[in-house]
Structure formats: C-alpha cells, structure tokens
Amino acid sequence: MDTISDKLPDVESVRGLFSLAGKVALVTGSGSGLCRAIAWGMACNGADIAIVDRDGKAAATCAAELRNGTGRHIESFQADVSNESEVANAVSGALETFGHIDVLLNGAGHNIRKPLVEFTQAEFDSLMQVHVRGAFFFCRAIAPGMRERKSGSIINVASIAAFVGIREIAPYSAAKAALLQFSRAFALEMAPFGVRVNAIAPGFIDTPLTRQHSTEKRRKIEEISPTGRFGGADELIGPAIFLASDASSFVTGTSVVVDGAWSAQ
Numbered sequence: 708m709d710t711i712s713d714k715l716p717d718v719e720s721v722r723g724l725f726s727l728a729g730k731v732a733l734v735t736g737s738g739s740g741l742c743r744a745i746a747w748g749m750a751c752n753g754a755d756i757a758i759v760d761r762d763g764k765a766a767a768t769c770a771a772e773l774r775n776g777t778g779r780h781i782e783s784f785q786a787d788v789s790n791e792s793e794v795a796n797a798v799s800g801a802l803e804t805f806g807h808i809d810v811l812l813n814g815a816g817h818n819i820r821k822p823l824v825e826f827t828q829a830e831f832d833s834l835m836q837v838h839v840r841g842a843f844f845f846c847r848a849i850a851p852g853m854r855e856r857k858s859g860s861i862i863n864v865a866s867i868a869a870f871v872g873i874r875e876i877a878p879y880s881a882a883k884a885a886l887l888q889f890s891r892a893f894a895l896e897m898a899p900f901g902v903r904v905n906a907i908a909p910g911f912i913d914t915p916l917t918r919q920h921s922t923e924k925r926r927k928i929e930e931i932s933p934t935g936r937f938g939g940a941d942e943l944i945g946p947a948i949f950l951a952s953d954a955s956s957f958v959t960g961t962s963v964v965v966d967g968a969w970s971a972q
C-alpha cells in the first residue's frame with residue numbers, strides 16, 4: 708500500500724495549478740458565444756487551440772483574434788460536429804498540426820424553442836445529433852490518444868436544462884441531460900487511465916443563442932434570475948480553465964453549474 712505523505716506541494720506547483728502552458732485544446736462551437744470566450748481564456752492561460760465550428764468563416768476569424776491577442780498557436784477547422792467524416796477530418800487535421808490533444812471541449816450547439824407538440828422529427832433529431840452525437844464523435848476520436856498518454860480532460864457543455872424543467876425546450880433539455888449522463892458514464896471508463904470527463908452546465912448566458920429571445924422574454928428571464936441578469940460568456944472562462952487544468956485533477960464524472968443560482972430556486 709502507498710504511504711500517505713503529509714508533505715505540502717511546492718509553491719511553484721500550487722501557483723501553476725491553473726496553467727495550461729504546453730497543453731493543446733480542441734474547442735468545438737468556438738466560432739461564437741461562450742466557447743469563443745472559453746477558447747480565448749484557455750489561450751490566455753497558455754494553451755494552443757484548435758478552433759472547430761461548422762461556420763468556417765467564424766472559426767477563422769476567431770482563430771486570427773486569438774492568435775493576434777495571445778501569440779499562441781491557433782488553427783481553425785470547419786466541421787459539422789454531427790457529421791462523422793467532417794469530425795474525422797477536423798481531428799486528423801488538429802493532430803497533424805499539434806501532435807496531440809490534451810483538452811477536448813464539446814460546445815457546438817443550437818436550440819429550437821417551441822411547444823413540444825409542434826416539433827418535427829427533423830428538428831428533434833437535429834438537437835440530438837449536434838449535442839449528443841457530436842460529443843460522441845469527438846470523444847471516440849480523441850479519447851484513445853488521451854488514454855495512451857494517460858492524461859487528458861474532456862469537458863462537455865451541458866446546461867441547467869439538464870437538471871431543471873424549462874418551458875418549450877423539451878428536446879434540447881433531453882439532449883443536454885443525455886450529454887450529462889454520457890459524461891458521467893464515460894468518466895468511469897476513462898478514470899483508470901488518468902483521463903477526466905466532466906460537464907459544465909451554464910444557466911442563461913448572454914450570447915447570440917440567447918439574443919434570439921424577444922426583449923420581453925429576456926426581461927422576464929432577468930426578473931426571475933437571482934442575480935437579476937444574464938451571465939457573461941467570459942464568466943465561463945474560469946470554470947472551463949478549472950476543469951481543463953491540473954487544478955481539478957481529482958474532479959471527474961461530475962458537472963460544474965454556472966448559473967448565478969438559477970437552479971437553486
């Protein structure tokens with residue numbers, strides 16, 4: 708049996724707990740919104756980044772922004788995360804460019820808001836495909852390399868809609884709940900190999916996705932939010948860096964809720 712040491716870690720290793728220096732992160736959906744902010748935050752903390760988005764122009768713009776702003780090695784790849792061959796191309800492109808991937812953040816997604824009885828099968832399927840199948844494709848392509856190197860962090864962007872009921876987004880909620888449970892179960896498989904799998908569950912964050920709400924709806928959301936406001940995309944940076952870095956070395960199979968106490972009500 709290992710002897711337990713009471714020796715405290717040295718000062719430098721504690722100060723560097725949140726550093727991503729020398730790490731490579733692949734971030735899907737980072738052409739816009741909260742994943743763009745997360746990719747920026749990771750690059751600011753020392754990571755090189757593969758930006759992946761189905762909007763190739765947005766991905767390239769974000770890559771240029773991050774490269775110019777941080778001096779890190781940043782490349783963009785166009786892929787629809789629900790398309791198996793496009794995912795395979797993006798992953799092989801990222802591996803050719805960077806050699807390996809330490810952090811995978813699955814954040815690409817969209818939402819469709821209306822009463823459940825008005826959903827078409829295609830709309831329902833599109834939500835499952837982007838949120839669940841997309842994460843599956845990227846995990847299946849990237850996790851074997853992490854397992855071999857006995858290190859890696861996978862972060863799936865779920866939502867508080869995975870925990871609490873929110874009207875008129877039942878298929879989105881089901882997809883996010885599936886993604887959360889996918890993360891937990893996959894964490895068990897990867898734990899013996901030193902690879903961690905977690906989810907981030909944001910509440911209402913001000914991004915192009917939530918700017919689709921009418922002014923009236925946004926006002927109502929603010930009124931019932933304990934903080935009285937939407938979260939900022941930049942407020943996801945800290946939680947994502949925590950999960951990506953050694954600061955969360957014993958955190959796996961769980962989720963970090965970032966919702967300004969919305970789900971505490």
Ligand SMILES: NC(=O)c1ccc[n+]([C@@H]2O[C@H](COP(=O)([O-])OP(=O)(O)OC[C@H]3O[C@@H](n4cnc5c(N)ncnc54)[C@H](O)[C@@H]3O)[C@@H](O)[C@H]2O)c1
Nearest residue numbers: 736738739740741761787788814815816866911912914916
């Ligand atoms: N904004 C919120 O309040 C909120 C709350 C909880 C969870 N989320 C989740 O966070 C993630 C990012 O949302 P956001 O608010 O930043 O939205 P956003 O619309 O600003 O950004 C989403 C990005 O994903 C890309 N994308 C969409 N479908 C794709 C696909 N099939 N393949 C590749 N790229 C695709 C889009 O092109 C876009 O760049 C989503 O998974 C969303 O469900 C957002």
